[in-house]
Amino acid sequence: MHASLRLPALVGGIAVLAALPFWTSDLYQLHLAALIGAYWVLVSGLNLVVGYAGQLSIGHVGLLAVGAYAFAILAGSLGWNPELAMLACGALGGFAGALLGLPSLRLPGFYFAMATMAFALIVAEMTLAHGDLTGGGTGLSVPFFSAPFDTPWGQYWLVLIVGILVSWLTWNVASRMWGRALIAVRDSEVAAASLGIGIFRLKLTVFIFSGVTAGVAGALFASLQSYITPDTFVFEMGLFFFVCIIIGGRGSIIGPFVGVVILTALPELVAPLAKLGHFFYGLTLLLVVLLVPDGIGRLLERIISFGRHNAQESFAIEPDLPRLSRALDGKAGVP
Amino acid sequence: MLAVIVSGLAIGALYASVALAYNVMFSTSKVLSVSTGQLCMLGGVFGAWFITGLGWPIWLALLGVIVLGAVFGLLTEVIAVRRVLALSDEHLWLLSTLALATMVQQAVGLWWGTEPRPFPRLFPQDFSAGVLDQKYWLPIALVLILVAALELFYRRTLWGKLFIATSEDAFAARARGIATDRVRALSYALAGIIGGLAGFAAGQLTFAYFALGLTLTLNGFIALAVGGLGSNLGALFGGIALGLLGAFATYFFGGEYQQTIAVGLLLLVLIVRPEGLLGAKRVRPV
Numbered sequence: 001m002h003a004s005l006r007l008p009a010l011v012g013g014i015a016v017l018a019a020l021p022f023w024t025s026d027l028y029q030l031h032l033a034a035l036i037g038a039y040w041v042l043v044s045g046l047n048l049v050v051g052y053a054g055q056l057s058i059g060h061v062g063l064l065a066v067g068a069y070a071f072a073i074l075a076g077s078l079g080w081n082p083e084l085a086m087l088a089c090g091a092l093g094g095f096a097g098a099l100l101g102l103p104s105l106r107l108p109g110f111y112f113a114m115a116t117m118a119f120a121l122i123v124a125e126m127t128l129a130h131g132d133l134t135g136g137g138t139g140l141s142v143p144f145f146s147a148p149f150d151t152p153w154g155q156y157w158l159v160l161i162v163g164i165l166v167s168w169l170t171w172n173v174a175s176r177m178w179g180r181a182l183i184a185v186r187d188s189e190v191a192a193a194s195l196g197i198g199i200f201r202l203k204l205t206v207f208i209f210s211g212v213t214a215g216v217a218g219a220l221f222a223s224l225q226s227y228i229t230p231d232t233f234v235f236e237m238g239l240f241f242f243v244c245i246i247i248g249g250r251g252s253i254i255g256p257f258v259g260v261v262i263l264t265a266l267p268e269l270v271a272p273l274a275k276l277g278h279f280f281y282g283l284t285l286l287l288v289v290l291l292v293p294d295g296i297g298r299l300l301e302r303i304i305s306f307g308r309h310n311a312q313e314s315f316a317i318e319p320d321l322p323r324l325s326r327a328l329d330g331k332a333g334v335p
Numbered sequence: 336m337l338a339v340i341v342s343g344l345a346i347g348a349l350y351a352s353v354a355l356a357y358n359v360m361f362s363t364s365k366v367l368s369v370s371t372g373q374l375c376m377l378g379g380v381f382g383a384w385f386i387t388g389l390g391w392p393i394w395l396a397l398l399g400v401i402v403l404g405a406v407f408g409l410l411t412e413v414i415a416v417r418r419v420l421a422l423s424d425e426h427l428w429l430l431s432t433l434a435l436a437t438m439v440q441q442a443v444g445l446w447w448g449t450e451p452r453p454f455p456r457l458f459p460q461d462f463s464a465g466v467l468d469q470k471y472w473l474p475i476a477l478v479l480i481l482v483a484a485l486e487l488f489y490r491r492t493l494w495g496k497l498f499i500a501t502s503e504d505a506f507a508a509r510a511r512g513i514a515t516d517r518v519r520a521l522s523y524a525l526a527g528i529i530g531g532l533a534g535f536a537a538g539q540l541t542f543a544y545f546a547l548g549l550t551l552t553l554n555g556f557i558a559l560a561v562g563g564l565g566s567n568l569g570a571l572f573g574g575i576a577l578g579l580l581g582a583f584a585t586y587f588f589g590g591e592y593q594q595t596i597a598v599g600l601l602l603l604v605l606i607v608r609p610e611g612l613l614g615a616k617r618v619r620p621v
Contacts, residue, residue, distance in 0.1 A: 278437060282436075285431075286415070
């Protein structure tokens with residue numbers, strides 16, 4: 001996109017999203033839009049880990065579950081102020097991310113993926129084991145946020161505000177702060193280390209950030225669902241987040257966002273896909289990896305740039321003949 | 336106490352079998368497939384379906400599971416590994432095998448149902464045998480046979496030597512005229528057979544359950560990493576250690592912390608010996 005068009009497009013997009021509740025009278029669609037927003041809060045943080053730093057975390061659903069249960073316990077069982085509880089969930093998610101990241105980020109690719117997967121299973125185990133806190137297999141009901149965020153509209157706008165904030169933070173990290181360092185780590189750790197990038201610290205920082213977003217997303221998600229059980233947070237859900245990023249294209253921000261929207265909305269719009277459930281996500285992932293490993297976003301970029309005529313500026317270079325002749329006459333160095 | 340040890344050994348034997356399947360695939364392709372555990376799941380579910388659903392005799396069901404495992408192993412190689420290895424990105428095989436594993440698990444879940452179903456008895460034996468029950472000794476016997484058979488295969492047969500040559504140095508093997516692509520495809524079929532047999536033998540222990548593959552993928556990998564990547568004896572040790580640890584933990588603390596303890600063991604071993612107990616030292620990446 002052209003730089004001059006970027007800001008108007010951004011403002012326009014936000015305006016459209018903010019006005020969304022006025023178009024649709026269907027509460028279910030609004031709920032779906034809010035759900036997409038909550039997923040996006042998690043995915044935007046995860047995108048830094050997967051899409052930029054190239055760490056294949058397939059168990060982020062564990063961090064989401066931590067946030068969701070923390071919100072249900074703090075705001076529900078203990079009666080905290082919900083907004084405060086959401087912030088606490090972010091902090092707890094970050095802490096859990098640090099706990100998971102500290103040992104596992106040192107491991108090579110496949111080991112790391114397995115460690116995150118194990119984390120998701122461990123969280124599921126814990127929620128079942130500590131039934132007095134989490135309600136065990138029956139689960140917990142989750143309170144709404146306080147006014148004005150307790151209506152479906154209010155919920156949507158709260159998600160929108162958090163989503164925009166998180167997107168802005170992510171965009172800053174990716175384009176202003178460490179984006180290139182992260183991409184360097186993704187493409188070659190050895191080369192990145194030789195350039196003096198502190199690989200482990202960088203990875204851990206980004207991972208903790210993704211833990212914070214996952215915790216906040218968990219709080220939003222739990223409140224939207226209004227009831228959570230351990231069955232909500234199956235491992236395949238973590239896979240879904242992962243597929244959103246891969247399908248959107250790694251190393252971009254708008255791509256995964258489109259990925260979340262498409263993958264959440266498609267099964268709702270196309271009934272046969274809903275029957276297939278997680279099989280559909282697996283199939284999508286396989287097709288993307290085999291056909292467009294760079295992701296749909298890259299593919300679109302390529303199509304657009306293919307269709308656009310790029311003017312080639314050329315600079316004619318002519319020899320400075322007088323100066324050359326002076327040099328040949330032995331008067332070199334004379335200006 | 337004896338019952339705890341025996342059940343730990345049996346579960347450990349199953350993990351070790353998964354680790355063996357990992358090893359066979361890893362040796363020729365340097366790919367750790369996320370769909371490894373699904374091989375066992377298929378062996379268990381289809382074994383139960385062949386016997387109880389279709390009423391096949393035991394030997395035919397066993398043959399069916401072997402064929403099915405080989406076919407699915409080959410499919411894994413053709414769909415998820417072959418094209419991806421040609422691309423340079425090292426992480427893509429993880430994604431493609433993960434996608435395949437998910438598809439298989441969900442497809443079985445849609446067709447077979449998401450509830451664990453009982454697995455039929457393979458030998459006439461009444462249920463009063465206690466620790467000598469077939470559900471315990473079948474997986475243990477199988478993994479011992481598998482380790483021995485693999486050892487013989489690698490040392491005594493030409494094909495085994497081709498496998499070893501490919502795993503040592505694929506380029507050199509190609510230069511010597513070995514069709515490394517075919518060797519790789521065959522190794523996946525072999526891993527499929529191993530996984531299918533393991534799932535079939537341990538079916539009475541695990542039940543025919545669609546989500547079994549995920550935990551087996553994880554625990555088989557932990558057994559492999561503890562024992563050392565690429566070592567079959569290490570896989571056996573790692574699996575047994577993990578199984579016994581899990582069984583004792585269940586006996587003393589209850590069964591809620593299985594996964595936590597397994598991961599704890601993995602981290603402990605990785606901190607002390609990153610290459611595993613019997614693994615070869617990894618070379619630096621530069």
